[in-house]
Amino acid sequence: MTVLLLAVAILVCSGLAALLATASPRAATTLGAGGAVVACVMGLIAAVPFLFGAPAESLHLAWNVPYGSFFVEVDALAAFFLLPLFALSALAAVYGAEYLLEWRGRKSLGAAWLFYNLLLASMVLVVLAHNGVLFLVAWETMTLSSYFLVTFEDEQDAVRQASWTYLVASHLGTAFLLALFVLLGRGSGSLDFDHFSSANASALFLLALVGFGTKAGFMPLHVWLPEAHPAAPSHVSAVMSGVMIKMGIYGLLRTLTFLGPPPAWWGCVLIGIGLTSGVMGVLLALAQHDLKRLLAYHSVENIGIIALGLGVGLLGVSNGSPVLAALGFGGALLHVLNHALFKGLLFLGAGSVLHGTATREIDHLGGLAKRMPWTATTFLVGAVAISGLPPLNGFVSEFLIYLGAFNGVTQRAAVAVPLLAAIAGLALIGGLAAACFTKAYGVVFLGQPRSEQAAHAHEAGVAMRLPMVLLAASCVLIGFCAPLALRPLCGVLHVVSGLPPRTINEQLAGAAGPLRYVIAGSVAFVVLIAALAWLRRRSLTGRIVTQTVTWDCGYAQPTARIQYTASSFAQPLTALFAPLLRARRTLAAPEGYFPRASSFTTATPDAARIALYEPAFSGVGWLLARVRWLQQGRIQLYVLYIALTLLVLLVWKLG
Amino acid sequence: MLGVINRTKAWFAGRCGQPLLQAYYDLYKLLAKGAVYSRTTTWVFRAGPMVGLSAVLVGMTLVPLGGKPAPLAFAGDFILLAYLLGLMRFFTVAAALDTGSSFEAMGASREVTFSALAEPALLLGLAVVARQTGRFSLSGMYGGMALETWRQAGPVLALVAAALMVVLLSENARLPIDDPNTHLELTMIHEVMVLDHSGPDLAFIFYGSALKLWVFAALLVGLVLPLRTGHAWLDVGAALGGIFAVAVAVGAVESCMARLRLVRVPQLLVGAAALVALALILTLR
Numbered sequence: 001m002t003v004l005l006l007a008v009a010i011l012v013c014s015g016l017a018a019l020l021a022t023a024s025p026r027a028a029t030t031l032g033a034g035g036a037v038v039a040c041v042m043g044l045i046a047a048v049p050f051l052f053g054a055p056a057e058s059l060h061l062a063w064n065v066p067y068g069s070f071f072v073e074v075d076a077l078a079a080f081f082l083l084p085l086f087a088l089s090a091l092a093a094v095y096g097a098e099y100l101l102e103w104r105g106r107k108s109l110g111a112a113w114l115f116y117n118l119l120l121a122s123m124v125l126v127v128l129a130h131n132g133v134l135f136l137v138a139w140e141t142m143t144l145s146s147y148f149l150v151t152f153e154d155e156q157d158a159v160r161q162a163s164w165t166y167l168v169a170s171h172l173g174t175a176f177l178l179a180l181f182v183l184l185g186r187g188s189g190s191l192d193f194d195h196f197s198s199a200n201a202s203a204l205f206l207l208a209l210v211g212f213g214t215k216a217g218f219m220p221l222h223v224w225l226p227e228a229h230p231a232a233p234s235h236v237s238a239v240m241s242g243v244m245i246k247m248g249i250y251g252l253l254r255t256l257t258f259l260g261p262p263p264a265w266w267g268c269v270l271i272g273i274g275l276t277s278g279v280m281g282v283l284l285a286l287a288q289h290d291l292k293r294l295l296a297y298h299s300v301e302n303i304g305i306i307a308l309g310l311g312v313g314l315l316g317v318s319n320g321s322p323v324l325a326a327l328g329f330g331g332a333l334l335h336v337l338n339h340a341l342f343k344g345l346l347f348l349g350a351g352s353v354l355h356g357t358a359t360r361e362i363d364h365l366g367g368l369a370k371r372m373p374w375t376a377t378t379f380l381v382g383a384v385a386i387s388g389l390p391p392l393n394g395f396v397s398e399f400l401i402y403l404g405a406f407n408g409v410t411q412r413a414a415v416a417v418p419l420l421a422a423i424a425g426l427a428l429i430g431g432l433a434a435a436c437f438t439k440a441y442g443v444v445f446l447g448q449p450r451s452e453q454a455a456h457a458h459e460a461g462v463a464m465r466l467p468m469v470l471l472a473a474s475c476v477l478i479g480f481c482a483p484l485a486l487r488p489l490c491g492v493l494h495v496v497s498g499l500p501p502r503t504i505n506e507q508l509a510g511a512a513g514p515l516r517y518v519i520a521g522s523v524a525f526v527v528l529i530a531a532l533a534w535l536r537r538r539s540l541t542g543r544i545v546t547q548t549v550t551w552d553c554g555y556a557q558p559t560a561r562i563q564y565t566a567s568s569f570a571q572p573l574t575a576l577f578a579p580l581l582r583a584r585r586t587l588a589a590p591e592g593y594f595p596r597a598s599s600f601t602t603a604t605p606d607a608a609r610i611a612l613y614e615p616a617f618s619g620v621g622w623l624l625a626r627v628r629w630l631q632q633g634r635i636q637l638y639v640l641y642i643a644l645t646l647l648v649l650l651v652w653k654l655g
Numbered sequence: 656m657l658g659v660i661n662r663t664k665a666w667f668a669g670r671c672g673q674p675l676l677q678a679y680y681d682l683y684k685l686l687a688k689g690a691v692y693s694r695t696t697t698w699v700f701r702a703g704p705m706v707g708l709s710a711v712l713v714g715m716t717l718v719p720l721g722g723k724p725a726p727l728a729f730a731g732d733f734i735l736l737a738y739l740l741g742l743m744r745f746f747t748v749a750a751a752l753d754t755g756s757s758f759e760a761m762g763a764s765r766e767v768t769f770s771a772l773a774e775p776a777l778l779l780g781l782a783v784v785a786r787q788t789g790r791f792s793l794s795g796m797y798g799g800m801a802l803e804t805w806r807q808a809g810p811v812l813a814l815v816a817a818a819l820m821v822v823l824l825s826e827n828a829r830l831p832i833d834d835p836n837t838h839l840e841l842t843m844i845h846e847v848m849v850l851d852h853s854g855p856d857l858a859f860i861f862y863g864s865a866l867k868l869w870v871f872a873a874l875l876v877g878l879v880l881p882l883r884t885g886h887a888w889l890d891v892g893a894a895l896g897g898i899f900a901v902a903v904a905v906g907a908v909e910s911c912m913a914r915l916r917l918v919r920v921p922q923l924l925v926g927a928a929a930l931v932a933l934a935l936i937l938t939l940r
Contacts, residue, residue: 367755369697380699380749389742390735403731409786413939420782420935424928427778430738431771434745438767442752442760448695517729521713521739528709529702532859536705539855543689550693550754551850564752564760572768576921 001057001074003046004082004128007039008121014039015117022110025101032113033097036120040090043082043124050079051488058130067191068133076491077257078127080333081250083488084340085127087474088242089120091467095348096235098463099355103152112152116236118145119244126247132181132191139177142247143170146240150232162227169224173214177251180207184258198260205266208255209273216248217303219277220608225300226284230292230360234351237292241299241347242340249306249336253496256314264318264414270311271418275425278304282432283577286439286570287604291350291360294440295343298386301429302339306332308422309401315408317497319415325497326507327404330489333496335397337485338478342385342394345471349379352464353444356457362440362566367449371457374465376445381472383437385479388430391522393478396485398426399518400511432573439569448560480519483512567602574604582607656872656902657865663906678865682858690854695755703750704852704859707743711866714739717793718873721894723887724794732792733781736870737774740826743863744770751848762847765917769832769844772924773825780815780822780931784878786938787811797877804881814934816878821927823871823905825920827864830909832920872901 014035021027050056058073074082096116100109122145125138147170151163183204187197198204214221225245229237256262281301288294309332316324352375353368354360369376385392405419405426449455459465478485486508493504552558567574574581583604590598630641658675665672674680692700717732719725725732748767751759785791787808788799805812825832828845835846849860876897882890915923 367695369699376697384742384745387741387745388738389745390738395738399731399734402734403791406731406734406782406785406791409782410789416786416939420779423782424775424779427737427775428771430741431767431774434741435767435771438745438748438752438763442749442763446697446699446749446753447755447760514729514731517727517732518735521716521727521735524716525709525713525739528712529705532705532708536855536859539686540690543687543854545690545692545854547692547694550695550756551758552756553758560755562757563755564757564764569752569760569764572764572917572921573771576768 001046001059001072004043004074004124005059005072007043007046008124010035010039010042011117011121011124015114015121018113018117019110022108025104025109028110028113029097029100032110032117033093036093036113036117037090039117040086040093040120044086044090047074047079047082047086050074051076051083051491053491063134065133067185068137069131069192070134071131071192072125072128072134073130073193074128075495077250077253077495080488080492081127081246081336082124084246084337085120085123085243088340088344088471089239091470092235092238092344092348095238095351095464095467096233098461099233099235099351102355107152112149112233115145115148116239119149119236119239123243123247127250130193132185132193136174136177136181139174139247142244143167143174146228146232146236146244149236150228152233152236153231156231159231162231166224166228169214169221173211173221176207176211176214180204180211180255183207193254193258196258198258201259202263202266204255204259205262208252209269212248212251212255213273214248216245216252216307217277217300218273218307219280219300219304220612222277222281222300222303223606223609223613226288226293226296226606229296229299229347230290234292234347234354237296237351238344238347241296242344245299245303246336246340249303249310249332252310257495257498262314262318264315267311267313267315267318268418270307270314271422272311274304274306274308274311275421276304277301277307278425278429279432280580282429282436283573283581284604284606286432286436287574287581287583287602289362289566291353291362291365291440291444292347293360294362294436295346295350298346298433298436299339299343301433302335302343302386305398305401305426305429306335306339308332308426309335309397309404312401312404312408312419312422313497315415315418316404317499319408319411321408321411321415322499322503322507323407323510324404324415324419325499326493326504327400327407327511329493329496330486330508330511331397331400331402331404333489333492334400334485335394338385338393338397338475341471341474341478342382342392345378345382345468345475346386348464348468348471349375349382352460352468353457355460355464357453359451359453362443364451365444365449365454366447366451366560366563367445367454368457369445372445372459375460375468378465378468378472379445380441381475383441385475387434387437389434390518391476391479391525393475393482393485396479396482396515396518398430399515402426403511403514435570435573439566443564443566443569447563450560450563450565480522482515482519486512486515580607582610656868656898659899659902660906660909663903664910667907667910678861682862685858685861686855688854690856693754693851696750696753696851699746700750700753700851701856703746703753704856704863706746708859708863708866710739710743710746711863711870714870715866718870719794719797719877720873721882721887721891723891724798728792728794730791730795732794734778736793737778740867740870741770741774743867747848747860750852754851756851758847759850762844765844766848769825769920769924772921772928773822776818776924776928776931777822779928779935780818783811783815783931783934783938786935793874793877797881800877800881801883802881808938811934811937812878814930814937816875818927818930818934819871819875819878820904821923821930823868823875823901824908825924827868827871829905831912831915832923834914869898872898875901 018032056075061070122141129135184196185191188195285297312328388394748763751763833844880897
């Protein structure tokens with residue numbers, strides 16, 4: 001416990017030190033990134049014992065704030081969320097050390113590292129806090145520090161717009177959280193998590209869903225995600241996407257522990273949210289041609305998968321089925337960890353592409369695998385992992401959710417129907433995700449360069465490559481050692497689902513059996529690849545092996561521009577789902593007998609933003625415009641308003 | 656199986672047709688050849704066929720035949736099977752995009768579209784069978800089936816079998832979704848993705864797609880022909896006969912139908928999913 005708080009203190013101090021040293025970029029970077037790495041390693045070592053059965057520790061200090069106390073506790077649930085936080089943040093800090101040096105002299109690196117370390121410190125406090133006021137203060141600090149990180153390149157208009165969207169969306173969510181905590185604490189008069197009462201559980205569940213769902217990125221509350229993640233520097237995008245949105249999931253799980261036994265419709269609501277977010281997220285990702293925006297929409301999709309797992313688990317708890325509960329929650333939590341790893345890897349890879357080519361536009365890239373081999377290979381590992389393909393870690397968590405859902409389909413219809421919808425949804429999401437990532441990987445890294453920038457790309461340096469390699473290695477490791485990855489889940493599942501540890505261990509052992517077969521299959525797969533490689537080499541020795549151009553059907557002058565673009569690759573799917581995507585196309589068709597230049601562009605703005613939020617905000621703006629007559633700009637009138645208000649209050653209170 | 660399909664098509668066309676073992680002669684010929692690689696390609700192109708063939712070989716160990724359990728049987732093994740086929744598809748598509756050719760990318764884009772639609776139908780169909788039989792591994796599901804199951808739940812299994820047939824035709828690039836014979840880039844899906852491969856790579860791809868056809872046919876036969884006489888060799892022999900019957904059926908379909916317009920193929924696949932959904936509703940009663 002003390003080590004964790006010490007880690008928080010180191011983060012804050014190193015951030016401040018980096019700010020003070022901002023005149024020298026190298027000093028600021030060393031202090032900031034070094035402090036982050038040291039604190040994260042310390043925190044990781046301190047958090048691991050709590051996952052494996054160490055009893056929860058807490059610290060309760062008084063605080064001079066109404067209803068507030070410095071009450072922090074680390075139990076298995078908190079420790080599980082601290083794992084990806086510390087692991088990914090340390091690697092992202094190492095990456096950022098080199099990435100941010102590109103802006104030295106132009107921007108204050110000390111401020112960037114201050115806000116990065118503050119973000120990490122506030123996320124740690126969010127996970128550890130057991131008092132409502134402390135939680136909300138840490139939540140707000142998290143939002144504000146990430147806001148300042150998103151506005152790092154604020155000379156660009158798009159970045160300013162994106163950060164404004166992010167700020168507004170976060171605060172709307174926090175408003176719901178405020179209502180949630182007030183309602184939770186009303187019964188006992190204290191905002192400590194121990195004293196929360198669960199009256200009106202359904203209303204509290206809905207408030208938590210909206211409040212935490214805004215941060216997590218459930219549809220239709222996700223509109224800030226695809227704006228903020230591309231605008232931020234890449235190491236910040238990795239931390240935001242890998243860890244910060246999981247804080248929403250953590251909040252939802254923590255609220256579920258307060259609310260007592262769940263009715264069945266909660267699980268169905270979560271499965272519904274999971275299906276919508278998953279399918280719409282991946283469809284919107286298919287329609288994007290900005291690499292980081294595509295990855296941001298995939299975060300929405302993966303949060304949908306996590307919500308599916310949580311829904312399956314909740315259905316299990318409400319139906320008294322330990323299999324469903326253990327496997328559903330287990331799959332969702334493991335996916336939280338896995339997603340942090342492979343999404344962090346993908347965002348760091350996208351940052352490396354941006355660093356090497358100065359563009360994020362997929363249709364201007366191509367052929368980068370030859371010029372950036374490390375980035376390409378690690379991005380491929382991330383792409384295979386996020387598509388949920390064996391033998392990597394994405395498959396393990398999806399397999400757990402599938403296994404839980406399949407175990408539940410033999411039960412009665414009220415339980416079986418949502419589970420069957422979850423299975424069909426997961427299958428569809430998996431297929432579409434594979435389509436999207438073959439597009440992203442294939443068009444960006446394979447083929448021929450489509451522009452000068454891509455043709456002259458340069459590979460990232462060691463500090464940027466090392467985190468990507470480590471993350472890729474961890475994806476492979478978790479894939480091949482899946483039963484070991486199940487062991488930390490036992491304590492967490494006990495906290496989340498309320499089942500006794502023995503039942504949980506039984507269920508996890510029951511799931512570890514099939515996973516061992518999966519690993520056997522993966523090992524056989526690797527052995528077969530080696531055998532086929534040997535066979536191929538033996539067949540080709542002594543034969544003629546030449547190199548030539550790609551088959552071009554006899555065209556005299558093929559260029560790189562006649563390759564398929566990302567939009568054309570995704571066109572059959574985006575055309576199929578056109579009513580959901582509402583893409584806008586502008587076409588300047590070729591005309592005449594000798595056509596000159598023509599152009600075709602498609603843009604897929606977020607349908608939720610256009611249909612839901614823009615009308616709502618313009619309505620609010622209209623309403624406020626009607627009240628503007630109050631602001632005349634004369635001081636005498638304002639003093640009159642104050643006097644009138646005081647008079648009314650006095651009459652009311654004394655009368 | 657390919658030999659039987661080709662012979663059936665030839666019989667419909669009034670020809671004599673290739674020898675039944677032609678596929679193996681082709682494999683031997685390809686393994687003995689050298690290779691030509693495109694300068695645009697990277698290691699992904701060279702690795703794609705090997706990854707694909709390994710994936711489907713591991714998948715084959717999961718599929719039972721004739722009521723006998725598969726070499727590798729465990730709860731949820733059909734999920735692994737579906738995703739291994741997905742892995743094969745991912746790397747075939749990546750190898751196609753590696754060449755930088757728009758023909759191959761065209762085929763790749765169609766392939767990912769159709770398989771994204773076919774996979775839910777496949778997994779949901781297997782979920783229906785799981786609910787019907789109460790077992791969660793392919794060997795358990797198909798081992799537990801007998802003629803009794805058809806008597807009890809005939810319509811359900813018939814609907815799932817029909818959907819499985821459509822998925823088989825789609826995933827294995829058979830008419831009416833794709834034509835394995837034309838070798839014209841603009842009309843194909845699977846054939847065009849492997850345009851630039853040659854020599855041993857092409858042999859691996861060819862064998863991999865033949866094995867994939869076997870896997871789907873075995874899934875279909877296990878559903879349609881649950882003969883359990885108690886004699887191992889009789890059951891397995893009946894299953895093998897069933898697989899060749901599926902091959903004849905595929906050949907017949909290929910000879911009697913023209914290729915569908917590409918906009919109709921998603922409708923066909925969603926239709927298969929709808930059949931499975933109907934079967935689902937029937938099991939929920």
